[in-house]
Amino acid sequence: MSSNVAQQPLSPQTAVQVPAHVVFRPFAAETIMLNLQTGTYHGLNPTAGRMLETLERHAVIAEAATVIAGHYEEDPAAVQTDLLTLCSGLIERGLLVVKPDG
């Protein structure tokens, strides 16, 4: 959670995952993440929702950025920066964790 960020700064090679106490589902115009420990809902816009789905399949941030950049024909470096920002925010809120071996 927040201590996770403080102790281990994110890098492109960091692998992340959605922890067991968080579930997420795509809605029509948003993706909703639910923290089952707190009962709190968090909304992601469509772009962030697609990033999260990609991170589920490609846990390493740099790999996910490459996939997203290729799919949407975006600049990989810019996508990676956005992904790092998103991951930091989600980790801070307890919605994402760094993989133990990541």
Added chain:
Amino acid sequence: MTSTRSRTRQPDTQQLDGARWHGEGFGVVLHGSYPIVGLAQGEGPASGDGTALLLDRAAAASPGGERLRELRTSDGSLGMAIDDCGELGLRIESPQAGAHQISRDGRTVRSSPGEPPAWRWQRLLVGQVLPLVAALRGLEVLHASAVAHGGVAFAFAGNSGAGKSTLAAHLALRGHPMVTDDVLAISVGANGHPQAHRGSTALALSREDAELAAELVGSGTATAIGSDAKDHLLLSGADRRMQLGAIYRVGNQGTAEPPVGVPRTATLSDLMSFSYINYIRTPARLTAQLEVLAAIAQHCAIVPLNVGAGLTAAQLAAELEPQMATIANASVTGW
């Protein structure tokens, strides 16, 4: 048993105890010792994976617990209470309609019924107990009435008194079978689409709708089953399970807004505001709820329905039909 009250009550209970019954309501197979007014009766042998409905006088005694919800009547007396009784499960009680003890997995309901006739005390059963059972068994339950059109269900969600039942009754009068009154259970089908389950087709109409009640009975659409402050009718029901086409949000937006609004995608806040069981927040319940609400948001539109636009409920029902037909056709053809 010497009092008049006991003598009146005893035959009803004996009759209930003697009959084996199974049926289905709110997406749950039910089997027990008494029939439930308004639910679909089972065909063939009962399935093993159901919820057992048992009569148990011991359920009348409260074991105590944490009060989750209570409703008070206008004179301040208790109308209904829902308690969490720990290992014993959840308990729903109404002074008039009896007490029901529901196991935490929703597989057993022990009931000490209220005063006969059955349609009266069973209003608590179908209005609160069985919706809770459905939620405990992984379905989502919305505060909505629903009718079927073209094999697709259309929900009418809104606060109490918004006009959900009246609108559904007018649509029933126009030939659309009733899916449920007031409480709608939804699951996610194998194709990922939300599935509406038949609930209770017993309908309570206020005296303001006496003419409508008479029309429903006169046309053979409904059977009168009793009356108190309201007229209680039993309508013929739709199929037990069908795809959900759309949710109409029933409200009063005044004469400046059109009677039927523009369909739009549903947000989490929309759908959470329709949720009927919000006093159970276990991880399993919240996960199942999110699953169903996401399926609704992805496949069903929300349509504002304005009862304050100047149309009568009958006119509003007629106004809705073309849109319902379009949505039903699109749903069936996989739009």
